[in-house]
Amino acid sequence: MKIAVLVKEVPDSYGERRLNLTTGLADREASDKVLDEITSRAVEAAVSHAESADGVEVALVSMGPESAEATLRKTLAMGADSAHHVLDSALAGADMTLTAEVLAGVLQRIGCDLVIAGDVSSDGTGGVIPTMVAERMGAAHATSLDTLSITDSTVAGERAAYGGTVTVEAQLPAVVSVTERLPDARFPGFKGIMAAKKKPLETYTLADLGIDAEADVPRSIMLSVTESPARTAGEKITDEGDAGKRLAEYLTEKKLV
Numbered sequence: 229m230k231i232a233v234l235v236k237e238v239p240d241s242y243g244e245r246r247l248n249l250t251t252g253l254a255d256r257e258a259s260d261k262v263l264d265e266i267t268s269r270a271v272e273a274a275v276s277h278a279e280s281a282d283g284v285e286v287a288l289v290s291m292g293p294e295s296a297e298a299t300l301r302k303t304l305a306m307g308a309d310s311a312h313h314v315l316d317s318a319l320a321g322a323d324m325t326l327t328a329e330v331l332a333g334v335l336q337r338i339g340c341d342l343v344i345a346g347d348v349s350s351d352g353t354g355g356v357i358p359t360m361v362a363e364r365m366g367a368a369h370a371t372s373l374d375t376l377s378i379t380d381s382t383v384a385g386e387r388a389a390y391g392g393t394v395t396v397e398a399q400l401p402a403v404v405s406v407t408e409r410l411p412d413a414r415f416p417g418f419k420g421i422m423a424a425k426k427k428p429l430e431t432y433t434l435a436d437l438g439i440d441a442e443a444d445v446p447r448s449i450m451l452s453v454t455e456s457p458a459r460t461a462g463e464k465i466t467d468e469g470d471a472g473k474r475l476a477e478y479l480t481e482k483k484l485v
């Protein structure tokens with residue numbers, strides 16, 4: 229069985245996050261580049277399953293700039309078997325349609341039974357790539373799973389729903405997206421780091437995948453981009469016997485209740 233994990237390199241959310249106001253893209257030089265935490269949890273789920281079952285192979289798949297290669301190498305140290313990186317300058321600023329086409333192209337090329345993705349990335353926050361990839365692959369799809377259980381022929385998990393929890397199951401091949409409720413990722417040990425240096429890491433261009441980024445198909449077009457306003461200091465309410473009333477007035481005024 230082969231599990232592919234969609235991993236994304238993002239600007240560190242603990243560092244400065246800036247938008248390039250000309251291109252509208254994240255300014256990737258403004259902070260360190262790290263593996264998106266949600267995707268590290270997806271890798272953990274895949275690697276844990278590989279450790280507990282026979283014949284399970286874990287492949288990492290990413291589309292991103294050159295720096296993503298180092299991030300993939302570090303992620304291989306968690307125990308995945310191989311990594312697949314799509315690197316092409318024509319992809320800078322790719323919208324979600326193109327991103328999904330590219331990721332599905334790699335997945336179809338390497339072949340896999342199960343794809344695990346994060347439910348939403350911490351930079352783009354589109355939240356639809358896994359669904360678009362499933363559609364392109366013609367595979368079953370389960371979204372926003374808080375737990376994951378994998379067998380040779382199925383994948384199942386729990387999804388929080390309004391007022392309850394829903395358990396869903398799909399036959400493989402399937403694409404699932406997971407939430408930050410999955411267990412934390414492990415820290416790679418020295419042995420894992422050394423082994424990762426020798427693991428296969430393949431790089432693909434758009435031409436390798438037969439994809440034309442300029443094709444005349446519907447794409448989303450960014451019309452404008454503005455920075456979020458700087459944060460202002462909050463309002464302090466000192467209790468002089470009327471704090472509850474003033475708090476309620478404040479919440480009502482801001483239309484929060």
Ligand SMILES: Cc1cc2nc3c(=O)[nH]c(=O)nc-3n(C[C@H](O)[C@H](O)[C@H](O)COP(=O)(O)OP(=O)(O)OC[C@H]3O[C@@H](n4cnc5c(N)ncnc54)[C@H](O)[C@@H]3O)c2cc1C
Pocket residue numbers: 234235236253254255264266267289290291292293294314315316317319320321322323324327331344345346347348349351352353354355356357358
């Ligand atoms: C040169 C280059 C520069 C880029 N610059 C930016 C940038 O500045 N800002 C930005 O947001 N994106 C950038 N991308 C990536 C790409 O444009 C976005 O990944 C894409 O639009 C998906 O949006 P999202 O992250 O909001 O998806 P979501 O739907 O929120 O992502 C959900 C899940 O899908 C998977 N996924 C999403 N994108 C990728 C990916 N690229 N590779 C592997 N798995 C993925 C992950 O598992 C993720 O948790 C760049 C790509 C390239 C090649």
